[in-house]
Amino acid sequence: MVSAMGEGTKDLPDAVGGRLPDEFEALSGEHRAALAGLVESAARRRADLMDDAIDESLRNLPGVLRGTVRRTLGV
Amino acid sequence: MSEQLERSAEITKLARLLDVPTDELAYLAEIPSSALARFREQVADRLFGGDAERLKRVAAASKLLPLPLAVKLAQLAFGPLLCAATAGLLEPARAAKLSAKMPVPFLADVATMMDPRRAAAVIAAVPTPVVVAVGRELIDRGEYVTMGRFVGLLSQSTLRAAVPAIESDEALLHTAFVLEDKDRLDDLLAVARDRVDGLIRTAHEHDMWAEALDLISHLDLANRAELGDLAAAQDDELLDSLIRTVHELGNWDDMLPVLMAMSPQSLSRIAELPVVVESTPQSVWDALVERRHDMPEPVRELIRDRALHLGRADVAAAMGGAAAPSRPRPRPGPGRSG
Numbered sequence: 001m002v003s004a005m006g007e008g009t010k011d012l013p014d015a016v017g018g019r020l021p022d023e024f025e026a027l028s029g030e031h032r033a034a035l036a037g038l039v040e041s042a043a044r045r046r047a048d049l050m051d052d053a054i055d056e057s058l059r060n061l062p063g064v065l066r067g068t069v070r071r072t073l074g075v
Numbered sequence: 076m077s078e079q080l081e082r083s084a085e086i087t088k089l090a091r092l093l094d095v096p097t098d099e100l101a102y103l104a105e106i107p108s109s110a111l112a113r114f115r116e117q118v119a120d121r122l123f124g125g126d127a128e129r130l131k132r133v134a135a136a137s138k139l140l141p142l143p144l145a146v147k148l149a150q151l152a153f154g155p156l157l158c159a160a161t162a163g164l165l166e167p168a169r170a171a172k173l174s175a176k177m178p179v180p181f182l183a184d185v186a187t188m189m190d191p192r193r194a195a196a197v198i199a200a201v202p203t204p205v206v207v208a209v210g211r212e213l214i215d216r217g218e219y220v221t222m223g224r225f226v227g228l229l230s231q232s233t234l235r236a237a238v239p240a241i242e243s244d245e246a247l248l249h250t251a252f253v254l255e256d257k258d259r260l261d262d263l264l265a266v267a268r269d270r271v272d273g274l275i276r277t278a279h280e281h282d283m284w285a286e287a288l289d290l291i292s293h294l295d296l297a298n299r300a301e302l303g304d305l306a307a308a309q310d311d312e313l314l315d316s317l318i319r320t321v322h323e324l325g326n327w328d329d330m331l332p333v334l335m336a337m338s339p340q341s342l343s344r345i346a347e348l349p350v351v352v353e354s355t356p357q358s359v360w361d362a363l364v365e366r367r368h369d370m371p372e373p374v375r376e377l378i379r380d381r382a383l384h385l386g387r388a389d390v391a392a393a394m395g396g397a398a399a400p401s402r403p404r405p406r407p408g409p410g411r412s413g
Contacts, residue, residue, distance in 0.1 A: 015121070016114070016117040016118055016120075016121050017117070017120070017121050018117055020114065020117075021106075021109075021110035021113045021114055022110070023106050023107050023110035024106065024110065024114065026105065026106065027102065027103075027106070028102075031102045031103075034102075035100075035103075038093045038095055038099075039093065039118055039121060041093075042092070042093045042094060042118070042122055043121055043122055043125070045094070046122050046125070047125060047126075049156050050125075050126060050156060050157070050160065053153065053154045053156045053157045054157070068140070
């Protein structure tokens, strides 16, 4: 679990990549920033996990399969 | 009140998606549930929509691998996250064959990491025994939110096989409460009719009346009537706790349609509970009067009599005479398929 308070460098619409439901206008600036931080943090975490998964997959792979997997992943 | 519970369920699901404690999102409590659901979909799109090109390559290339090798690679090389991300891009028939060869704990890991909306066709193609086994594993892990996201995508026949695998009534109630598509609750009830008594007792024993009332409010009229009648057949202690919870939560908006759909005998039992006799709120009398034309005549008559008995001649008069139209009371039919 990661607290993202203070990490809200993007505005909330940027963080989710689109127009927010109108009702979210009611949130204070502080809460919008906190929520944007959480979304950014979750997206970063997921991207890191994906990269790790790919790295790990290549590391653990028997040499004979490594080429196949590299081609599969385009890396 | 139902709206408040919907918000609570939505916040739980969003917290799960963002991997933060639910408390950390407490400031969203005033946002309507429909807006929270739309926002959650936006977040899911952001989290699951990245890497599209790379994932398409994985899915396309995996088609070329023989099945046993693909199964091995999925576990040894790709891992659950990559499998979850690519699941929706596979051909459903191929995905079904792969799933049948993989260990259940691995598939459960995949399920917790995927966005079911992006893999509806694949989920529908997974063999029922695999769905049942993975469902059991998810319940063992307390992954109710994940279960709730998948249930809406299952066919009625798969649901029929999967529900008995959820052996705990408490787990079934938790899952139903966070169900992604609550329009499927009637379908869920159709395959869990033999569990209703247990579910009612569980709601009582685990202080889950609020959740149970929310679920009932999403059912069709016939099912509400059936559940209302079954609840009314329980012991006084249970009924008292139900009505007290309705009082405390101010949840009469959800409860009144249930009362009105009950048989007159069940309604009479509720009406005679001490908690009702002692403290029926004015808002309930007002709501009953307002809905008098929607009531079957025997129910209206019963309420009129109770109002007179409790010294509420004003309510009895407002309920009107026998001239008001009566409607046939809906009765539950056989299990509906969906």
